[in-house]
Amino acid sequence: MDVCEFLKSSYTAYHAAEHAAAMCDKAGFVRLREQDIWRLEGGKGYYVVRGGSIVAFRYAKGGKFRIVASHTDSPCLKLKENAACFDGTHCRLNAEGYGGGLWYTFFDRPLALAGRVIREKGDALTAELFTSDFRIVLPSLAIHQNREANEKFAVNLQTELALAALNETSVSDMVGPYSAYDLFLVPAEEPFSSGANGEFLTSPRLDDLLGVYTSVASLLAAEPSSDTLVAACFEAEEIGSGTQSGAGSDLLRNILSRISNAQKRSLEEELAAYSSSLVFSLDNAHAVHPNHPEKSDPTNRVVLGGGVVLKAHAGGAYTTDGWTSAIARKIFSGAGVKVQTFYNRSDAKSGSTLGAISMRAVSIPSVDLGIAQLAMHSAVETAAWSDIKELERALAAFYQAEIEVAGNEIIVK
Ligand SMILES: [Zn+2]
Known part of the structure:
Protein backbone atom coordinates (compact mmCIF):
# COMPACT_ATOMS: atom_id res chain seq x y z
CA MET A 1 0.00 0.00 0.00
CA PRO A 75 -10.97 16.19 12.85
CA CYS A 76 -14.37 15.23 11.43
CA LEU A 77 -18.03 14.97 12.47
CA LYS A 78 -19.19 12.14 14.72
CA LEU A 79 -22.71 10.78 14.33
CA LYS A 80 -24.90 10.73 17.43
CA GLU A 81 -27.34 7.94 18.26
CA ASN A 82 -30.79 8.60 16.77
CA ALA A 83 -28.95 10.48 14.05
CA ALA A 84 -31.82 10.69 11.56
CA CYS A 85 -33.23 14.21 11.63
CA PHE A 86 -36.36 14.06 9.39
CA ASP A 87 -38.40 17.19 8.67
CA GLY A 88 -41.01 15.47 6.46
CA THR A 89 -38.96 16.12 3.32
CA HIS A 90 -35.25 15.83 4.03
CA CYS A 91 -33.36 13.50 6.28
CA ARG A 92 -30.25 15.06 7.79
CA LEU A 93 -27.67 13.59 10.12
CA ASN A 94 -27.30 14.81 13.69
CA ALA A 95 -23.58 14.89 14.42
CA GLU A 96 -21.14 16.68 16.68
CA GLY A 97 -17.65 17.97 16.03
CA TYR A 98 -14.81 15.53 16.65
CA GLY A 99 -11.69 17.60 17.30
CA GLY A 100 -10.96 21.13 16.14
CA GLY A 101 -11.87 21.00 12.47
CA LEU A 102 -11.75 23.96 10.12
CA TRP A 103 -15.44 23.35 9.66
CA TYR A 104 -16.26 25.72 6.80
CA THR A 105 -14.06 23.54 4.58
CA PHE A 106 -16.39 20.56 5.15
CA PHE A 107 -19.22 22.21 3.21
CA ASP A 108 -20.10 21.31 -0.40
CA ARG A 109 -17.59 18.53 -0.81
CA PRO A 110 -17.88 14.74 -0.81
CA LEU A 111 -18.15 13.24 2.68
CA ALA A 112 -18.23 9.53 3.44
CA LEU A 113 -19.83 7.87 6.43
CA ALA A 114 -17.18 5.63 7.96
CA GLY A 115 -16.04 4.09 11.22
CA ARG A 116 -16.75 1.03 13.31
CA VAL A 117 -20.03 -0.83 13.76
CA ILE A 118 -20.90 -3.48 16.33
CA ARG A 119 -22.95 -6.44 15.13
CA GLU A 120 -24.82 -8.88 17.38
CA LYS A 121 -24.90 -12.55 16.42
CA GLY A 122 -26.58 -14.64 19.11
CA ASP A 123 -24.54 -14.15 22.25
CA ALA A 124 -21.60 -12.71 20.33
CA LEU A 125 -20.83 -9.07 19.60
CA THR A 126 -18.36 -8.37 16.82
CA ALA A 127 -16.86 -5.12 15.57
CA GLU A 128 -16.24 -4.42 11.90
CA LEU A 129 -15.14 -1.50 9.77
CA PHE A 130 -17.84 0.45 7.97
CA THR A 131 -17.38 2.60 4.88
CA SER A 132 -20.38 3.95 2.97
CA ASP A 133 -20.46 3.33 -0.77
CA PHE A 134 -22.35 6.63 -1.20
CA ARG A 135 -21.35 10.23 -0.56
CA ILE A 136 -23.06 12.81 1.63
CA VAL A 137 -22.92 16.59 1.32
CA LEU A 138 -23.14 19.36 3.90
CA PRO A 139 -24.77 22.09 1.78
CA SER A 140 -23.92 25.71 2.41
CA LEU A 141 -26.47 28.50 2.24
CA ALA A 142 -26.49 30.34 -1.11
CA ILE A 143 -24.78 33.72 -1.22
CA HIS A 144 -28.19 35.28 -2.05
CA GLN A 145 -29.52 34.07 1.28
CA ASN A 146 -26.38 34.87 3.23
CA ARG A 147 -25.00 38.09 1.79
CA GLU A 148 -22.31 38.35 4.48
CA ALA A 149 -20.92 34.86 3.85
CA ASN A 150 -17.69 36.19 2.33
CA GLU A 151 -17.10 38.59 5.20
CA LYS A 152 -18.17 36.47 8.14
CA PHE A 153 -19.30 32.88 8.18
CA ALA A 154 -19.74 31.28 11.59
CA VAL A 155 -20.42 27.54 11.66
CA ASN A 156 -22.95 26.16 14.13
CA LEU A 157 -22.66 22.38 13.96
CA GLN A 158 -26.10 21.87 15.51
CA THR A 159 -27.71 23.94 12.77
CA GLU A 160 -25.57 22.85 9.84
CA LEU A 161 -26.41 19.17 9.34
CA ALA A 162 -25.35 16.98 6.44
CA LEU A 163 -28.06 16.04 3.96
CA ALA A 164 -28.44 12.25 3.88
CA ALA A 165 -31.65 11.36 1.96
CA LEU A 166 -35.16 12.33 0.88
CA ASN A 167 -36.66 9.85 3.30
CA GLU A 168 -36.06 8.68 6.83
CA THR A 169 -35.85 4.96 6.15
CA SER A 170 -32.59 5.12 4.21
CA VAL A 171 -30.79 6.28 7.33
CA SER A 172 -32.49 3.85 9.69
CA ASP A 173 -31.85 1.00 7.19
CA MET A 174 -28.20 1.98 7.12
CA VAL A 175 -27.54 1.80 10.87
CA GLY A 176 -30.36 -0.63 11.72
CA PRO A 177 -28.36 -3.87 11.43
CA TYR A 178 -25.99 -2.77 14.19
CA SER A 179 -26.37 -2.74 17.93
CA ALA A 180 -24.04 0.26 18.26
CA TYR A 181 -21.63 2.30 16.19
CA ASP A 182 -18.80 4.81 16.14
CA LEU A 183 -19.52 6.47 12.81
CA PHE A 184 -18.05 9.65 11.40
CA LEU A 185 -18.65 11.97 8.46
CA VAL A 186 -15.23 12.35 6.87
CA PRO A 187 -13.82 14.06 3.78
CA ALA A 188 -13.82 11.52 0.95
CA GLU A 189 -11.70 13.25 -1.65
CA GLU A 190 -8.82 11.34 -3.17
CA PRO A 191 -5.27 12.59 -2.58
CA PHE A 192 -3.78 14.44 -5.54
CA SER A 193 -0.54 16.14 -6.50
CA SER A 194 -0.84 19.89 -6.88
CA GLY A 195 1.49 22.63 -8.14
CA ALA A 196 2.88 23.19 -11.65
CA ASN A 197 5.47 20.47 -11.10
CA GLY A 198 3.31 18.23 -8.93
CA GLU A 199 5.50 19.21 -5.99
CA PHE A 200 2.72 19.25 -3.40
CA LEU A 201 0.54 16.49 -2.00
CA THR A 202 -3.00 17.65 -1.22
CA SER A 203 -5.24 15.24 0.69
ZN1 LIG B 1 -1.76 16.15 14.44
Missing part, protein backbone atom coordinates in the same frame (compact mmCIF):
# COMPACT_ATOMS: atom_id res chain seq x y z
CA ASP A 2 1.53 3.36 -0.98
CA VAL A 3 1.02 6.60 0.90
CA CYS A 4 -1.81 7.82 -1.37
CA GLU A 5 -3.74 4.56 -1.02
CA PHE A 6 -3.26 4.74 2.73
CA LEU A 7 -4.50 8.36 2.91
CA LYS A 8 -7.43 7.66 0.63
CA SER A 9 -8.73 4.58 2.44
CA SER A 10 -7.90 5.42 6.06
CA TYR A 11 -11.09 7.41 6.65
CA THR A 12 -11.06 7.01 10.43
CA ALA A 13 -8.64 5.92 13.16
CA TYR A 14 -10.16 2.41 12.99
CA HIS A 15 -9.41 2.23 9.27
CA ALA A 16 -5.88 3.60 9.73
CA ALA A 17 -5.10 1.04 12.46
CA GLU A 18 -6.40 -1.86 10.36
CA HIS A 19 -4.57 -0.69 7.23
CA ALA A 20 -1.35 -0.35 9.23
CA ALA A 21 -2.04 -3.87 10.59
CA ALA A 22 -2.41 -5.15 7.01
CA MET A 23 0.97 -3.62 6.14
CA CYS A 24 2.45 -5.42 9.18
CA ASP A 25 0.79 -8.72 8.19
CA LYS A 26 2.28 -8.46 4.72
CA ALA A 27 5.74 -8.00 6.23
CA GLY A 28 5.30 -11.12 8.39
CA PHE A 29 4.59 -9.33 11.69
CA VAL A 30 2.46 -11.32 14.12
CA ARG A 31 -0.74 -9.90 15.65
CA LEU A 32 -0.81 -10.07 19.45
CA ARG A 33 -3.94 -9.73 21.56
CA GLU A 34 -3.71 -7.95 24.88
CA GLN A 35 -5.78 -10.65 26.61
CA ASP A 36 -3.35 -13.45 25.61
CA ILE A 37 -0.07 -14.51 27.20
CA TRP A 38 2.74 -13.37 24.89
CA ARG A 39 5.74 -15.49 23.89
CA LEU A 40 8.06 -13.21 21.95
CA GLU A 41 10.99 -14.34 19.81
CA GLY A 42 14.08 -12.22 19.15
CA GLY A 43 14.23 -10.61 15.72
CA LYS A 44 10.50 -11.07 15.04
CA GLY A 45 7.94 -8.34 14.43
CA TYR A 46 4.66 -7.99 16.33
CA TYR A 47 1.76 -5.58 16.63
CA VAL A 48 -1.15 -4.86 18.94
CA VAL A 49 -4.40 -3.08 17.99
CA ARG A 50 -6.49 -1.41 20.69
CA GLY A 51 -9.50 0.48 19.29
CA GLY A 52 -8.18 2.85 16.63
CA SER A 53 -4.60 2.61 17.93
CA ILE A 54 -1.86 0.26 16.79
CA VAL A 55 1.57 -0.36 18.28
CA ALA A 56 3.98 -2.36 16.09
CA PHE A 57 7.46 -3.41 17.14
CA ARG A 58 10.53 -5.35 16.11
CA TYR A 59 11.45 -7.33 19.18
CA ALA A 60 15.16 -7.40 20.10
CA LYS A 61 17.05 -8.77 23.06
CA GLY A 62 18.50 -5.40 24.11
CA GLY A 63 16.59 -3.53 26.78
CA LYS A 64 16.28 -0.11 25.12
CA PHE A 65 13.50 1.20 22.91
CA ARG A 66 13.45 3.53 19.93
CA ILE A 67 9.88 4.68 19.46
CA VAL A 68 8.12 6.76 16.80
CA ALA A 69 4.70 7.96 18.01
CA SER A 70 1.97 9.42 15.80
CA HIS A 71 -1.83 9.69 15.71
CA THR A 72 -4.42 7.90 13.61
CA ASP A 73 -7.36 10.31 14.00
CA SER A 74 -8.25 13.60 12.28
CA PRO A 204 -7.56 14.78 3.64
CA ARG A 205 -5.88 13.70 6.91
CA LEU A 206 -2.21 14.48 6.13
CA ASP A 207 -2.20 15.36 9.85
CA ASP A 208 -1.27 12.81 11.01
CA LEU A 209 -1.64 9.91 8.61
CA LEU A 210 1.64 10.93 6.98
CA GLY A 211 3.21 10.22 10.37
CA VAL A 212 1.36 6.92 10.78
CA TYR A 213 2.23 5.70 7.30
CA THR A 214 5.89 6.74 7.29
CA SER A 215 6.55 5.40 10.79
CA VAL A 216 5.01 1.98 10.08
CA ALA A 217 6.65 1.73 6.64
CA SER A 218 10.02 2.73 8.14
CA LEU A 219 9.68 0.17 10.93
CA LEU A 220 8.85 -2.59 8.45
CA ALA A 221 11.88 -1.62 6.33
CA ALA A 222 14.28 -1.26 9.28
CA GLU A 223 17.31 -3.50 9.67
CA PRO A 224 17.42 -5.63 12.84
CA SER A 225 18.74 -3.68 15.81
CA SER A 226 19.89 -4.50 19.33
CA ASP A 227 17.12 -2.14 20.55
CA THR A 228 13.41 -2.88 20.20
CA LEU A 229 12.08 -0.58 17.47
CA VAL A 230 8.52 0.64 17.91
CA ALA A 231 5.91 2.52 15.84
CA ALA A 232 3.08 3.61 18.16
CA CYS A 233 0.04 5.15 16.44
CA PHE A 234 -2.62 6.47 18.79
CA GLU A 235 -6.25 7.41 18.28
CA ALA A 236 -7.92 10.30 20.12
CA GLU A 237 -5.14 12.90 19.75
CA GLU A 238 -7.62 15.39 18.34
CA ILE A 239 -9.81 15.09 21.44
CA GLY A 240 -7.05 15.27 24.04
CA SER A 241 -5.63 11.69 24.06
CA GLY A 242 -7.51 10.83 27.27
CA THR A 243 -9.38 7.75 26.03
CA GLN A 244 -8.67 4.10 26.82
CA SER A 245 -6.53 3.79 23.65
CA GLY A 246 -5.11 7.32 23.47
CA ALA A 247 -1.54 8.44 24.06
CA GLY A 248 -2.44 9.23 27.67
CA SER A 249 -3.52 5.64 28.32
CA ASP A 250 -1.42 2.71 29.54
CA LEU A 251 -1.27 1.13 26.06
CA LEU A 252 2.36 1.92 25.26
CA ARG A 253 3.59 1.49 28.83
CA ASN A 254 1.94 -1.94 29.07
CA ILE A 255 3.48 -3.10 25.80
CA LEU A 256 6.97 -1.90 26.77
CA SER A 257 6.62 -3.62 30.15
CA ARG A 258 5.49 -6.85 28.54
CA ILE A 259 8.48 -6.70 26.17
CA SER A 260 10.80 -6.20 29.16
CA ASN A 261 9.11 -9.10 30.90
CA ALA A 262 9.68 -11.32 27.85
CA GLN A 263 13.35 -10.29 28.00
CA LYS A 264 13.38 -11.51 31.62
CA ARG A 265 14.42 -8.07 32.82
CA SER A 266 13.82 -6.94 36.37
CA LEU A 267 11.77 -3.81 37.08
CA GLU A 268 15.10 -2.15 37.94
CA GLU A 269 16.51 -3.01 34.51
CA GLU A 270 13.30 -1.98 32.75
CA LEU A 271 13.29 1.46 34.36
CA ALA A 272 16.99 1.95 33.62
CA ALA A 273 16.33 1.10 29.95
CA TYR A 274 13.65 3.82 29.62
CA SER A 275 16.15 6.52 30.53
CA SER A 276 18.40 5.58 27.61
CA SER A 277 15.56 5.09 25.12
CA LEU A 278 14.27 7.79 22.78
CA VAL A 279 10.87 8.82 21.37
CA PHE A 280 10.22 10.71 18.15
CA SER A 281 6.75 12.21 18.57
CA LEU A 282 5.63 12.70 14.99
CA ASP A 283 3.03 15.29 13.99
CA ASN A 284 2.90 17.96 11.33
CA ALA A 285 3.90 21.60 11.80
CA HIS A 286 2.48 24.82 10.37
CA ALA A 287 4.42 26.02 7.35
CA VAL A 288 4.73 29.77 6.82
CA HIS A 289 1.56 30.58 4.89
CA PRO A 290 2.60 32.62 1.84
CA ASN A 291 -0.57 34.75 2.12
CA HIS A 292 -0.15 35.28 5.87
CA PRO A 293 3.59 35.24 6.65
CA GLU A 294 3.03 37.46 9.70
CA LYS A 295 1.34 34.54 11.48
CA SER A 296 4.65 32.68 11.90
CA ASP A 297 7.61 33.17 14.21
CA PRO A 298 10.02 35.83 12.87
CA THR A 299 13.24 33.79 13.07
CA ASN A 300 12.07 30.20 12.83
CA ARG A 301 10.53 30.16 9.36
CA VAL A 302 9.30 26.66 8.55
CA VAL A 303 8.66 26.31 4.82
CA LEU A 304 7.24 23.64 2.53
CA GLY A 305 10.16 21.78 0.95
CA GLY A 306 12.53 22.81 3.76
CA GLY A 307 13.00 19.33 5.27
CA VAL A 308 11.84 17.83 8.55
CA VAL A 309 10.77 20.11 11.41
CA LEU A 310 11.83 19.98 15.05
CA LYS A 311 9.17 21.61 17.23
CA ALA A 312 9.87 23.25 20.58
CA HIS A 313 7.82 25.24 23.07
CA ALA A 314 8.76 26.94 26.32
CA GLY A 315 5.48 25.83 27.90
CA GLY A 316 6.15 22.15 27.19
CA ALA A 317 3.44 21.69 24.54
CA TYR A 318 6.21 20.00 22.56
CA THR A 319 8.68 17.61 24.17
CA THR A 320 11.91 18.71 22.47
CA ASP A 321 14.62 20.02 24.81
CA GLY A 322 18.27 20.87 24.31
CA TRP A 323 19.50 17.32 24.82
CA THR A 324 16.95 15.60 22.62
CA SER A 325 17.24 18.27 19.92
CA ALA A 326 21.02 17.70 19.82
CA ILE A 327 20.58 13.92 19.59
CA ALA A 328 18.05 14.24 16.75
CA ARG A 329 20.24 16.73 14.87
CA LYS A 330 23.24 14.42 15.16
CA ILE A 331 21.21 11.52 13.76
CA PHE A 332 19.93 13.69 10.90
CA SER A 333 23.27 15.28 10.03
CA GLY A 334 24.80 11.80 9.71
CA ALA A 335 22.11 10.95 7.16
CA GLY A 336 22.15 14.32 5.37
CA VAL A 337 18.55 15.11 6.39
CA LYS A 338 17.54 18.79 6.18
CA VAL A 339 16.15 20.17 9.45
CA GLN A 340 14.19 23.33 10.29
CA THR A 341 12.77 24.48 13.62
CA PHE A 342 9.23 25.44 14.53
CA TYR A 343 8.19 27.75 17.33
CA ASN A 344 4.87 29.49 17.75
CA ARG A 345 4.84 33.24 17.75
CA SER A 346 5.28 34.23 21.39
CA ASP A 347 1.91 36.01 21.34
CA ALA A 348 0.05 32.98 19.94
CA LYS A 349 -1.49 30.07 21.77
CA SER A 350 0.30 26.79 21.09
CA GLY A 351 -1.38 23.72 19.73
CA SER A 352 -0.09 20.63 21.44
CA THR A 353 0.33 17.05 20.45
CA LEU A 354 0.56 13.54 21.75
CA GLY A 355 4.22 13.54 22.82
CA ALA A 356 3.70 15.64 25.91
CA ILE A 357 0.68 13.56 26.91
CA SER A 358 2.33 10.17 26.40
CA MET A 359 5.17 11.49 28.62
CA ARG A 360 2.81 11.22 31.57
CA ALA A 361 2.17 7.55 30.87
CA VAL A 362 5.76 6.56 30.08
CA SER A 363 8.50 9.16 30.51
CA ILE A 364 11.19 8.61 27.90
CA PRO A 365 13.38 11.40 26.45
CA SER A 366 11.52 12.75 23.43
CA VAL A 367 11.64 15.02 20.40
CA ASP A 368 8.66 16.55 18.62
CA LEU A 369 9.17 16.12 14.91
CA GLY A 370 7.08 16.51 11.77
CA ILE A 371 6.93 18.00 8.34
CA ALA A 372 5.53 21.36 7.30
CA GLN A 373 2.00 21.62 5.98
CA LEU A 374 -0.59 24.22 5.12
CA ALA A 375 -4.27 24.31 6.08
CA MET A 376 -4.00 22.06 9.14
CA HIS A 377 -7.40 20.60 10.11
CA SER A 378 -8.97 21.62 6.81
CA ALA A 379 -10.90 18.95 4.91
CA VAL A 380 -7.86 18.79 2.61
CA GLU A 381 -4.36 19.79 3.63
CA THR A 382 -1.18 20.41 1.64
CA ALA A 383 2.42 19.30 2.16
CA ALA A 384 5.48 18.98 -0.10
CA TRP A 385 6.46 15.62 -1.58
CA SER A 386 10.17 16.35 -1.00
CA ASP A 387 9.51 16.72 2.75
CA ILE A 388 7.78 13.33 2.87
CA LYS A 389 10.92 11.79 1.34
CA GLU A 390 13.03 13.69 3.86
CA LEU A 391 10.90 12.34 6.72
CA GLU A 392 11.32 8.79 5.43
CA ARG A 393 15.09 9.27 5.46
CA ALA A 394 14.95 10.81 8.94
CA LEU A 395 13.02 7.84 10.36
CA ALA A 396 15.27 5.31 8.64
CA ALA A 397 18.27 7.06 10.24
CA PHE A 398 16.55 7.05 13.66
CA TYR A 399 15.82 3.33 13.51
CA GLN A 400 19.42 2.66 12.38
CA ALA A 401 21.11 4.88 14.96
CA GLU A 402 22.87 3.62 18.05
CA ILE A 403 22.31 5.75 21.14
CA GLU A 404 24.17 5.03 24.37
CA VAL A 405 24.03 6.89 27.64
CA ALA A 406 27.50 6.70 29.20
CA GLY A 407 27.76 8.63 32.45
CA ASN A 408 27.29 12.30 31.60
CA GLU A 409 27.65 11.73 27.88
CA ILE A 410 25.28 10.50 25.23
CA ILE A 411 26.98 8.67 22.38
CA VAL A 412 25.16 8.79 19.04
CA LYS A 413 26.41 6.65 16.18
